[in-house]
Amino acid sequence: MSAHETIYRFLLRAYPDEFRSAYGREMEQLFRDQRRDAADSAVRLWAETVWDVVRSAPALRIEGARARWNHIYTRESNMKTMAILAMLTGIVLAASALIEGWAGGIGNHDGLSLTAGILGLLAGALLFAAGIGLLRQSSRAAMRANVGAITCLAAFALITVAAPRMSVLTTILGIGFPIALLFFLRWTRGRGSSASPIARV
Amino acid sequence: MAKKDTNVAAPALTPSTFQILLALAGGERHGYSIMKEVAESSEGGVRLGPGTLYGTLKRLLEIGLVEESGERADAETEDERRRYYRITKRGLTVARAEARRLELMVRAARQKKLIGPARA
Numbered sequence: 650m651s652a653h654e655t656i657y658r659f660l661l662r663a664y665p666d667e668f669r670s671a672y673g674r675e676m677e678q679l680f681r682d683q684r685r686d687a688a689d690s691a692v693r694l695w696a697e698t699v700w701d702v703v704r705s706a707p708a709l710r711i712e713g714a715r716a717r718w719n720h721i722y723t724r725e726s727n728m729k730t731m732a733i734l735a736m737l738t739g740i741v742l743a744a745s746a747l748i749e750g751w752a753g754g755i756g757n758h759d760g761l762s763l764t765a766g767i768l769g770l771l772a773g774a775l776l777f778a779a780g781i782g783l784l785r786q787s788s789r790a791a792m793r794a795n796v797g798a799i800t801c802l803a804a805f806a807l808i809t810v811a812a813p814r815m816s817v818l819t820t821i822l823g824i825g826f827p828i829a830l831l832f833f834l835r836w837t838r839g840r841g842s843s844a845s846p847i848a849r850v
Numbered sequence: 851m852a853k854k855d856t857n858v859a860a861p862a863l864t865p866s867t868f869q870i871l872l873a874l875a876g877g878e879r880h881g882y883s884i885m886k887e888v889a890e891s892s893e894g895g896v897r898l899g900p901g902t903l904y905g906t907l908k909r910l911l912e913i914g915l916v917e918e919s920g921e922r923a924d925a926e927t928e929d930e931r932r933r934y935y936r937i938t939k940r941g942l943t944v945a946r947a948e949a950r951r952l953e954l955m956v957r958a959a960r961q962k963k964l965i966g967p968a969r970a
Contacts, residue, residue, distance in 0.1 A: 679900045
């Protein structure tokens with residue numbers, strides 16, 4: 650192997666590993682062909698080669714990183730994560746509503762606390778059901794999750810205004826999570842289909 | 851309602867992509883052969899380096915406009931074995947659409963007298 654080829658092989662390290670393993674041998678072969686046919690203008694060949702690496706390697710690295718990112722954070726995996734979060738939040742809300750509201754209501758004979766507890770319990774159950782729907786990825790999962798989130802939000806807004814018997818943390822979770830879920834569902838709705846792949850070649 | 855083929859209607863391939871598809875429209879070629887054909891057909895205007903060539907080929911393979919057609923030694927030089935590439939039906943459709951788009955642009959440029967009449 651000539652010194653030129655050794656240097657070119659070193660330059661190829663600028664490309665992503667997977668690209669190098671797929672095309673590295675062919676690129677070296679092509680560089681050899683170019684050198685053979687342009688023996689009298691090595692400086693020009695090297696200038697063009699370096700410029701080619703500078704121009705194409707970063708683009709391929711960015712492309713590779715983007716592909717990896719898209720592979721990890723697909724719409725489906727986002728949906729699954731959100732579904733599990735919805736189920737967990739539903740359980741936490743239902744449990745804390747049960748403890749804070751119902752126990753407080755029975756102990757203190759406070760009707761409003763009892764009502765708030767029942768509403769919170771129902772809201773938590775709805776959020777849990779929304780999570781199950783998202784996890785199953787049924788055709789109407791998004792619609793059910795939307796209904797669950799809005800109902801949960803309405804229930805906790807009602808509790809906060811009419812009977813503020815819940816702890817601050819439960820209230821924030823009961824209002825904050827449904828809002829986050831609604832934003833997420835709206836965001837994923839527009840990401841179902843990607844743009845034409847030809848536009849980027 | 852019939853589904854619209856957005857891929858075929860997609861606009862503007864990059865010059866290097868179109869040149870590679872053009873080179874392969876004439877038959878299957880290996881990398882260096884594509885590079886030489888592109889340089890010749892563009893009268894030296896488009897010079898593809900190995901990184902640009904294989905980066906573009908990789909994308910074209912991924913979206914099915916080009917496919918590999920085996921590995922063998924060059925019939926002319928009979929040296930090392932090389933991987934050959936050929937254009938797919940879909941690639942031909944896209945190249946035709948791009949050629950048509952460019953043709954319309956050239957016609958418009960001619961009407962505005964930006965360039966002279968077509969050479970015989």
